Amino acid sequence: MNNKNIFTRVRFGLLALALTSSVAYAVAPPVDDQGKAEKKKDKETPEHIAAMKAKVFSKESVSVAIGEKRFNQTCVYCHGYEGSGGKARKLQGRDFDADYLFKTITKGKKRGSLVMPPWKRTFTPEQRWELVTYILSLSEEK
Template sequence: MNPLPTRLRAFAPALLLALLAPAHAVAPPPDEGKALVAAGHNRFDKLCVSCHGTGGAGVAPGGANASYGPKLAARSDLPEERIRDRIIHGKHGDKAMPPWGTVLEAKEIDQLVAYVKRLASTPAGQGTGPLAPFDLNEQARIDAGKRRFAKTCAGYCHGFEGVGGRAPDFKGRTDLPAEVAYETISKGRQGADVMPPWGGAFSEEQIWELVAYLQYLGKQQP
């Protein structure tokens, strides 16, 4: 057998890589800044919400809940340095706060700081629901959500491409905010339109990919 011509031999490695490449595009890594805030939100809900309220709205003193703290949302007087110092060192006296610097790792503190900083810069009246760790318009994320939707959601309940199932169509639907979609997929729903919770089966990133696909369907013609 004659060897490949010199020009073809030069392109052989690239050709081999192309043939071995996966059929689906690999999703890009999560946006570092968004992922940091999203992780901080999750950690805040576990550690801080009992004192500072959901979304940092604050908890009123008195009543059955003796633990309360000031609101953190819409606080122009909370620069990053002050947020970090309070999380690490805590506070004694009135409205005492434990020092989380003795419990959390540096990266975990960075996550909380990023989220509280976002809360502080959020205008009053604007909530902060679950936060996506990447841009929901990324095509690779939409494609990943589409594949997962086709395997898990389409056949029994929601129909092919979110149309014609037992539930309302997703195409052209504009009344489904990303945060609501995430919560519904993660926690499920009871009542007439019962839906199982998928938070135990899918990672947060996988659920957000489903949300990205639903948001894409919402922009299509019904």
């Protein structure tokens, strides 16, 4: 092998390395896991959860509408249209405590072979409180 072939191979190898590393960076840039974890912890503090509860209940009619949309996207399969029941228990006409509902939505529930998944990682505290307002609205006389 002569020096020209080695130089050409090294040059193309470096070019390929540069291209693949820049593509990898564009697809998955470095993530600051520490910052994300701290922000997530901040959102799950009792103070933040209480603040979100107050915020959601202060604009209850809007929160109920948003909660209904989220319920229809994620909960209707098991709890039925307007909480009429299905695979899971009926929610209509039941008298719930708001904090109990929030805890159940957050942590999930297992009853026999039925499992309600925890929604803590899927929904923010505000979104979970919106679901609570909608479920509470189902217990009211229509």
